């Protein structure tokens with residue numbers, strides 16, 4: 356038995372087989388060749404293999420997610436038949452006498468640069484596709500495997516690190532737990548693990564090697580341990596602990612339908628955070644009073660082009676309808692920093708967390724923002740919708756957003772498309788917003804405090820950087836003061852105030868939050884009943 360330690364993201368125990376995701380970076384180098392015909396043939400063979408992979412992927416996607424979403428593989432196949440692209444690669448092999456891997460990569464980059472410089476949004480988005488198909492050919496030339504999760508049985512994922520877009524494209528029913536060598540407990544992948552209620556470890560002292568693939572393992576989120584090939588005694592013990600956790604969860608279910616009320620009569624709303632449309636199932640099971648944070652950017656991740664207004668509308672409508680009159684707070688697109696999608700064509704930045712992200716993208720690329728707002732307003736006809744905006748720093752931004760929102764509503768009215776009342780709010784997740792919350796409160800109906808970013812920006816600690824975890828203090832008095840100040844300023848102007856960052860689930864602070872007068876806490880569905888239990892024990 357081998358034992359490793361990591362930082363636990365969610366307390367729970369998973370037992371199953373390991374599935375190793377190795378980040379095998381392409382290792383090719385530019386080489387001079389002597390047999391150009393042979394190299395062109397090698398390239399052509401890889402291209403044919405890539406086409407048959409895409410055929411398979413198309414069929415798989417068609418069965419699972421329908422024709423519209425499967426189309427992308429057809430588009431990629433067509434690109435692999437594009438004569439300009441193929442000739443450019445062959446010419447490069449023959450004239451420069453270079454290996455296929457080099458010729459394909461460099462030609463792919465040139466085509467991508469050409470697409471990126473085009474005005475048309477559709478053509479711009481093709482830049483990511485040409486990079487993708489070039490990478491596929493290179494992968495085939497090198498005999499490397501297709502990334503992703505290819506398993507029938509649910510497994511424990513063991514990886515170096517995982518980005519939100521990698522995690523989002525995995526079949527969640529196949530994941531028992533995540534274990535990563537890198538990654539921080541505040542990253543979006545960790546947040547996703549919590550929302551899926553999967554025990555996970557980050558920053559684990561294990562070497563990621565293929566040798567572990569298929570081996571039996573235990574992830575113990577309570578002690579932060581990973582056991583590989585556990586001995587019979589450990590296995591027995593952990594199975595018992597797993598049963599005990601399960602029993603506790605069952606007991607908590609007795610609180611379904613009960614109020615979130617302290618013994619001395621103070622009430623607070625408990626809402627749920629979610630990212631994918633399928634998460635609504637867990638929200639309903641958790642008995643949350645509403646959805647306090649629908650991270651809409653997850654609709655934009657793990658795909659190759661922008662979701663259309665109709666796709667978004669269907670997604671929001673499904674969530675709103677299934678919540679049956681309970682409030683659904685949709686946060687507009689918070690892309691950028693660690694949440695990346697190639698088709699946005701965002702430049703690499705020195706300081707992405709302080710960069711071009713969230714509302715900054717929406718206000719400068721308004722076509723994206725307007726499409727999303729139209730979809731949200733349309734969905735508002737089917738239930739109780741609120742909308743909130745991320746990464747706000749000024750009153751000026753809110754005024755601009757409100758003008759756009761009014762415009763979108765008028766446009767829909769002219770088209771005779773029905774909309775409901777939509778409450779407007781903002782996230783308070785920058786120290787600037789907390790400090791000017793008295794002015795911001797005059798503009799909106801509610802505040803939702805994003806403690807993940809608020810802590811990162813207040814303490815100047817990159818939430819993605821695992822090395823800084825010893826310095827990270829989620830109870831830092833500066834953060835707590837900013838929260839208190841935001842609540843007071845919000846209330847003075849009649850705005851309600853909640854917390855939707857991970858701190859909301861920290862039950863050592865529940866009493867403090869009640870004392871501060873918070874109106875709502877929004878947490879992963881996993882924590883709703885635990886917090887209800889806590890609240891009912893106070894006073």
Ligand code: PEP
Nearest residue numbers: 784805806807808855856
């Ligand atoms: C936050 O910053 O606290 C928040 C809820 O938003 P996200 O974690 O998606 O950045």
Ligand code: MG
Nearest residue numbers: 784805807808
């Ligand atoms: Mg945030």
